[in-house]
Amino acid sequence: MSLLTVGTVAFDSIETPYGKAEQVIGGACTYASYAASYLVKPINLVSIIGADFPPEELQAMEDRGVDLRGLEIKRNGKTFFWAGKYHTNMNQRDTLVTDLNVLDDFNPILPEDYKKSEFVLLGNLTPEIQEQVLDQLDGNQKLIALDTMNFWMDIALDKLIEVISRIDVLTINDEEARQLSGEYSLVKAAEKIHAMGPKYLVIKKGEHGALLFSEGEIFFAPALPLAEVFDPTGAGDTFAGGFMGYLAKSNDVTFSNMKKAIIYGSAMASFCVEKFSIEKLKNLTEEEIEARLDKFRALTHY
Amino acid sequence: MSLLTVGTVAFDSIETPYGKAEQVIGGACTYASYAASYLVKPINLVSIIGADFPPEELQAMEDRGVDLRGLEIKRNGKTFFWAGKYHTNMNQRDTLVTDLNVLDDFNPILPEDYKKSEFVLLGNLTPEIQEQVLDQLDGNQKLIALDTMNFWMDIALDKLIEVISRIDVLTINDEEARQLSGEYSLVKAAEKIHAMGPKYLVIKKGEHGALLFSEGEIFFAPALPLAEVFDPTGAGDTFAGGFMGYLAKSNDVTFSNMKKAIIYGSAMASFCVEKFSIEKLKNLTEEEIEARLDKFRALTHY
Numbered sequence: 238m239s240l241l242t243v244g245t246v247a248f249d250s251i252e253t254p255y256g257k258a259e260q261v262i263g264g265a266c267t268y269a270s271y272a273a274s275y276l277v278k279p280i281n282l283v284s285i286i287g288a289d290f291p292p293e294e295l296q297a298m299e300d301r302g303v304d305l306r307g308l309e310i311k312r313n314g315k316t317f318f319w320a321g322k323y324h325t326n327m328n329q330r331d332t333l334v335t336d337l338n339v340l341d342d343f344n345p346i347l348p349e350d351y352k353k354s355e356f357v358l359l360g361n362l363t364p365e366i367q368e369q370v371l372d373q374l375d376g377n378q379k380l381i382a383l384d385t386m387n388f389w390m391d392i393a394l395d396k397l398i399e400v401i402s403r404i405d406v407l408t409i410n411d412e413e414a415r416q417l418s419g420e421y422s423l424v425k426a427a428e429k430i431h432a433m434g435p436k437y438l439v440i441k442k443g444e445h446g447a448l449l450f451s452e453g454e455i456f457f458a459p460a461l462p463l464a465e466v467f468d469p470t471g472a473g474d475t476f477a478g479g480f481m482g483y484l485a486k487s488n489d490v491t492f493s494n495m496k497k498a499i500i501y502g503s504a505m506a507s508f509c510v511e512k513f514s515i516e517k518l519k520n521l522t523e524e525e526i527e528a529r530l531d532k533f534r535a536l537t538h539y
Numbered sequence: 540m541s542l543l544t545v546g547t548v549a550f551d552s553i554e555t556p557y558g559k560a561e562q563v564i565g566g567a568c569t570y571a572s573y574a575a576s577y578l579v580k581p582i583n584l585v586s587i588i589g590a591d592f593p594p595e596e597l598q599a600m601e602d603r604g605v606d607l608r609g610l611e612i613k614r615n616g617k618t619f620f621w622a623g624k625y626h627t628n629m630n631q632r633d634t635l636v637t638d639l640n641v642l643d644d645f646n647p648i649l650p651e652d653y654k655k656s657e658f659v660l661l662g663n664l665t666p667e668i669q670e671q672v673l674d675q676l677d678g679n680q681k682l683i684a685l686d687t688m689n690f691w692m693d694i695a696l697d698k699l700i701e702v703i704s705r706i707d708v709l710t711i712n713d714e715e716a717r718q719l720s721g722e723y724s725l726v727k728a729a730e731k732i733h734a735m736g737p738k739y740l741v742i743k744k745g746e747h748g749a750l751l752f753s754e755g756e757i758f759f760a761p762a763l764p765l766a767e768v769f770d771p772t773g774a775g776d777t778f779a780g781g782f783m784g785y786l787a788k789s790n791d792v793t794f795s796n797m798k799k800a801i802i803y804g805s806a807m808a809s810f811c812v813e814k815f816s817i818e819k820l821k822n823l824t825e826e827e828i829e830a831r832l833d834k835f836r837a838l839t840h841y
Contacts, residue, residue: 254723325723421556421627424766445747448764457761457838462750464726496841536759537839539798 238379238485241351242269242478243283243370244360245340246290246308250320251513253327253468261514262294263319265360265384268471271518272505273358273482274301275526280482281351283307283370285343287314297519306348314339327469328443347373356485358477359383359404364396371403380490382406382481383435384473387413402434405490408477410441423448424455437495439480441473449499454492458499459536461507461529468513472506475518479505504529540681540787543653544571544780545585545672546662547642548592548610552622553815555629557769563816564596565621567662567686570773573820574807575660575784576603577828582784583653585609585672587645589616599821608650616641629771630745649675658787660779661685661706666698673705682792684708684783685737686775689715704736707792710779712743725750726757739797741782743775751801756794760801761838763809763831770815774808777820781807806831 249263266284273280280303288310299305320334343366352375359367361384371381383404389397390413401407407430411423417433418426427438427450438450444466446459480502487494507529508517551565568586575582582605590612601607622636645668655677661669663686673683685706691699692715703709709732713725719735720728729740729752740752746768748761782804789796809831810819 422764422766422768424764442747445744446759446761455764455838456841457748457764459748459759459761462724462726462757462759464724466724493841500841536757537841539758539795539802539839 238277238355238488239279239281240273240277240356240358240481240485241281241283241347241354242266242273242358242360242481243345243367244269244358244362244384244474245317246282246284246286247317247319248289249318249470249514250334251468251470252322254323254325255465255467256513258468258513263470263514264317265471265474267298267515268474268509268518269358269360269478269481270298270303271301271515272475272478272502272509273485274303275505275521276479276482276486276501278302279304281307281348281354283345283347283351285309285311285339285345287316287339288312290316301519307345307351309343309346311339311342314342321470323469327466345370345373353377355379355488356481357381358481360474360477361386364389364393364400367400368396371400379488380405380481380484382408382477384408384477385413387416390416398433401430404435406437406439407435408439408441408473410443410473414438414440424450439499441476443469443472447476447499447503449495451492451495456492456496456499458503458533460503461532461536463507463510466510469510470513471515472509475509476502476506478502500530500533504533540579540657540790541581541583542575542579542658542660542783542787543583543585543649543656544568544575544660544662544783545647545669546571546660546664546686546776547619548584548586548588549619549621550591551620551772551816552636553770553772554624555770556625556627557767558815560770560815562620565772565816566619567773567776569600569817570776570811570820571660571662571780571783572600572605573603573817574777574780574804574811575787576605577807577823578781578784578788578803580604581606583609583650583656585647585649585653587611587613587641587647589618589641590614592618603821609647609653611645611648613641613644616644623772625771629768632771647672647675655679657681657790658783659683660783662776662779663688666691666695666702669702670698673702681790682707682783682786684710684779686710686779687715689718692718700735706737708739708741709737710741710743710775712745712775716740716742726752741801743778745771745774749778749801749805751797753794753797758794758798758801760805760835762805763834763838765809765812768812771812772815773817774811777811778804778808780804802832802835806835
């Protein structure tokens with residue numbers, strides 16, 4: 238099966254209690270693609286960057302089986318840039334800089350063969366752009382997942398609800414699920430969000446793990462407790478990439494397989510936070526991933 | 540095996556977004572004893588109340604196998620009273636009233652046969668009183684668990700550390716684990732707390748579940764997502780009672796059995812929060828408890 242990932246490819250500057258990283262590779266689509274690359278090929282990437290993006294980083298993605306024909310390179314533009322600072326509580330961060338740059342002109346055009354990708358992961362973007370991608374798909378997708386955030390609920394709720402009605406899996410955090418549904422209880426929030434369209438709801442809770450809801454069924458995956466969470470940037474996107482990659486590889490969207498996919502995503506996210514940027518995600522071995530999955534089993538099974 | 544529970548038996552007045560309950564039965568020892576009563580007999584209770592405590596409530600506890608010979612009744616005193624109000628986020632509450640009343644004179648004297656209780660649960664009390672109980676035990680205990688809170692870390696840290704060095708299982712919440720250890724990472728906090736004495740550390744995270752640490756091993760149990768958390772008062776004590784009751788019943792303190800005990804405690808806590816006070820804990824059937832345990836398995840196993 239093939240996986241289409243649409244979202245940002247970016248530069249980040251990050252400060253955490255453990256150190257600083259300036260102008261490193263970031264972006265939801267980058268993290269998600271690396272995570273999924275351990276499971277499925279091809280990964281059809283759709284994004285936009287400027288001429289400042291290092292060619293060797295593109296090569297590294299291609300070497301991992303990421304198809305970059307859908308990546309637009311604006312020769313006169315600069316790549317999307319985000320700078321942020323995390324506090325001791327890594328669940329909280331301040332955004333210092335957001336330079337949209339080329340992202341302001343993002344007008345995703347899918348190469349013809351991308352349109353029949355069976356699995357689709359729409360990263361956090363304006364609901365208009367997410368809709369534009371949905372409109373280009375051939376309609377035979379097995380599963381479409383969409384990530385969004387409170388910002389779009391604040392300024393583009395109607396369009397967001399329209400887009401959400403067309404997808405299968407919504408991934409948001411707990412506060413966003415409460416905002417979108419108007420319900421404090423996540424169980425009640427899930428019911429209301431199911432009624433908006435998505436058969437599956439993934440609620441990401443950062444260091445407190447993730448919940449999967451579908452038609453009265455619930456599954457919970459913890460985050461792996463780590464001695465040091467070095468940099469949480471991209472953890473949610475890595476999780477989503479691992480989750481969708483696992484489903485695409487197994488071509489099985491039953492609830493019981495989704496549970497395994499959630500664990501796989503959590504395992505990949507646990508690697509992501511151990512180093513800055515995509516450093517840890519670039520060269521994982523099968524043994525490392527298997528050992529990490531064993532840790533999750535020990536952590537949750539009794 | 541027998542279980543000794545020492546702690547408060549109290550009146551509570553509680554306000555939650557779902558309603559109000561005035562002058563209802565509360566207290567850590569009450570909740571813990573009810574939870575454990577589904578597993579083990581006798582439960583040797585040590586606490587203090589005033590003449591205002593309803594005799595029928597004492598009878599109800601005795602009917603569930605709770606031995607009240609260690610319960611001091613001050614004929615001229617009033618029972619400990621706590622009033623609190625919860626916000627929409629049930630993890631936060633305001634204490635409105637704390638009337639220590641008879642608790643101010645609590646001087647626990649263990650009946651002779653209580654001193655050889657194999658399992659001991661020391662509820663949140665002044666470290667001095669907790670020490671007084673430890674001093675009376677015969678020294679042949681299988682497992683001693685102790686609950687405490689940030690308040691004692693603020694005002695009686697030295698004495699608390701002395702008491703902690705003498706017990707096997709410490710149960711605190713995540714912020715308290717951070718305060719006690721000076722480490723933000725819970726993995727590092729656990730290492731430091733193990734070095735203080737307790738072989739086991741249980742970190743309670745409310746709606747985000749609980750973590751069990753022991754010598755490099757970690758287990759995580761989620762809280763059951765519920766449509767309505769009616770009243771969280773006593774959930775932590777119910778959890779501790781279910782946990783220790785399970786261990787006492789099985790007389791097995793291996794890590795793998797502790798995992799099951801954590802799940803049992805979580806299941807009992809999930810009942811506790813469904814109604815005010817001890818209402819839901821008074822008359823559970825074996826079938827209800829089994830069905831709840833099945834829900835935990837579905838929630839966590841893959």
